[in-house]
Amino acid sequence: MDGCGYFGIYSRILMPLMKPALASLFIFTFIGVWNDLLWPLVVIQTESVKTITLGLASFQGLYTTKYHLLMAAAMISVLPVMVAYISSQRYFIEGITLTGLKG
Numbered sequence: 001m002d003g004c005g006y007f008g009i010y011s012r013i014l015m016p017l018m019k020p021a022l023a024s025l026f027i028f029t030f031i032g033v034w035n036d037l038l039w040p041l042v043v044i045q046t047e048s049v050k051t052i053t054l055g056l057a058s059f060q061g062l063y064t065t066k067y068h069l070l071m072a073a074a075m076i077s078v079l080p081v082m083v084a085y086i087s088s089q090r091y092f093i094e095g096i097t098l099t100g101l102k103g
Helices: 006-034 038-043 052-058 067-087 089-098
Strands: none
Touching: 006 067, 006 089, 038 052, 052 067, 067 089
């Protein structure tokens, strides 16, 4: 640690300690943005840039709902969230287990 600059301290000490917290933040932020319905509904004007949640909402009609199409689209919309969770699961679980430990 003697002679370490700011980058060395950041990369060797701070970054390994922050990985679990950053992975948890990534997962929660990604899921929150992915499932957002109201903001894209207000902002998006064209059909070509609709989000997946808006597409799922369009399967529900006024009097009928096409459940077979809705469930198929819901399964496809869950895949990116599952990939994000599986790729950062190790850090996420490590962050949960290390929160209660002292020194």
